Amino acid sequence: MNAPDTALSRTSSDSTLATGTSHDSAAHGYNFAYLDEQTKRMLRRALLKAVAVPGYQVPFASREMPLPFGWGTGGIQVTAAIIGKEDTLKVIDQGSDETTNAVNIRRFFARTTGVATTRRTAEATIVQTRHRIPETPLTEKQILVYQVPMPEPLYRLEPRVAECKKLHALADYGLISVKLYEDIVHHGSIATTYDYPVIVNHRYLTSPSPIPKFDNPKMHMNPALQLFGAGRERRIHAIPPYTPVRSLDFDDHPFEVQKWQHACALCGSKESFLDEMIVDDAGTRMFVCSDSDYCHERRGDSDIESPAPLLPTARQGESA
Amino acid sequence: MTPLLSARALTKQYGGRNGCRNVSFDLYPGEVLCIVGESGSGKTTLLNTLALKTEADSGSLHYTATHGDTLDLRALSEPRRRLLMRTEWGFVQQNPRDGLRSGVSAGANIGEPLMAVGARHYGEIRRAATQWMERVELDATRIDEFPAAFSGGMQQRLQIARNLVTGPRLVFMDEPTAGLDVSVQARLLDLLRTLTSTLHLSVLIVTHDIGVARLLAHRLMVMQAGEVVEAGLTDQVLDDPQHPYTQTLVSSVLPV
Secondary structure, three states, X not given: OOOOOOOOOHHHHHHHOOOOOOOOOOOOOOEOOEOOHXXXXXXXXXXXXXXXXXXXXXXXXXXXXXXXXXOOXXXXXXXXXXXXXXXXXXXXXXXXXXXXXXXXHHHHHHHHHOOEEOOOHHHOOEEEEEOOOOOOOOOOOOEEEEEOOOOOOOOOOOOOHHHHHHHHHOOOOHHHHHHHHHHHHHHOOOOOOEOOOEEEOOOEEEOOOOOEHHHHHHHOOOOOEEEEEEOOOOEEEEEOOOOOEEEOOEOOEOOOOOOOOOOOOOOOOOOOOEEEXXXXXXXXXXXXXXXXXXXXHHHOOOOOOOOOOOOHHHHHHHHO | OOOOEEEEEEEXXXXXXEEEEEEEEEEOOOOEEXXXXXXXXXXXXXXXXXXXXXXXXXXXXXXXXXXXXXXXXXXXXXXXXXXXXXXXXXXXXXXXXXXXXXXXXXXXXXXXXXXXXXXXXHXXXXXXXXXXXXXXXXXXXHOOOOHHHOOHHHHHHHHHHHHHOOOOOXXXXXXXXXXXXXXXXXXXXXXXXXXXXXHOOEEEEEEOXXXXXXXXXXXXXXXXXXXXXXXXXXXXXXXXXXXXXXXXXXXXXXXX
């Protein structure tokens, strides 16, 4: 459904929509941020524990959300638990604000909370993300919420959940090196390029969700709070601000991030994570920034940024 | 000399039956002790109890660690138990597929115990794995093949390499030569004898094969119905068996 976007600035929402008593522009019949207060309380407890023990996977009672598992149910629940009326939300999927997943989740929160949404990383207070960390450095005032498909980094190596828990409890992480060893054997270098395992705060082995390993260094000592929600696996983990995060490696095969010989075809950036796009049937390729906001910002075109304000009529038509 | 492993009145039973009863012995450094007996005599139960794979019902079990401390194994906490297994012990399973990780290459199988104790240098792990493949007479060029690509006897040797790579002091073996054909058995036994003597290993071997005991063991324990019926030096027990069961066992070996 190509529904119009609901990236409303707060001023426009006040002027175009009827102001209610509690949360003015939120949809009727829903609690603020969709989830009921008891669920949010349960989530917040899990989040507090996760922040207190960086990298530890806290179980929580994941709720059924109005989208399938694997589409970001964990991230949505975490965002719903922490979002407030004063927040500004940005949602990205593979770095882009314009993909289906990002558009729909952003619209979901715009509807159920009425908070302002944005595409600018710098303006957001909460950034929900799938598969990327924004290129623009985050600040202490921001929270990054990850959508996590599989929080257990040992999953492929040790199928027994009870044994995995024991290995985490005893910090017995020899097994994960076997995975890296096998990478070097088969590919000549550590070929894991996404979901690259990290040690958080010198203690817990953690899966950073499928972000490219390019983004791993950004997690280290990041001023923003990083929360990870896995809806299907019912686990929450967190990296508090300014927490050391070390990517695993061998002494003679140190951790390295991807490098490109190209610059972004649109903005010319040589530092950002590039996506390779095939643009016509002849197989012409183009490398562009995966982070759409960063790319727009660098090109200085702000008009693409601001979508047309949502008309009340369109909204009614949609909900009918 | 202080014994490396010392068991006193060790009992492990399943609902008051079977298992092993009232086993006492001392194992000294560098000694190979063989536990022989018929099927169901409690050999493997005893071995698993000694290796802390199953919890003993009663009795005491002490181990002298590298730094000279005597550890009460039955009271040891789980982290220390695991550390001991990683650093000072090895366990060779009867079926190599139980002791190997089938999803990773031979080199990773040998290197895994090293990585578990903190090796973080790929080149060195690989060098150690190559060396050990040569020591157990495997073709070192096959280091990147999966265990399934090796024959049964080779897998068993791979498992032995994996267990010895960390330089353990005590190795438990549960019928290491069972299920192998006779010529492969002979080579494996030869290899084991060389390794145990050069590495000064203490070994506890469970077997039902008197030939294995004769070739490898310094001392022998004969078990029947969960109890040790006779123990002593290998040649002494086999050449001059005292207990009726041992006499039957020795006389039932087919002459070639």
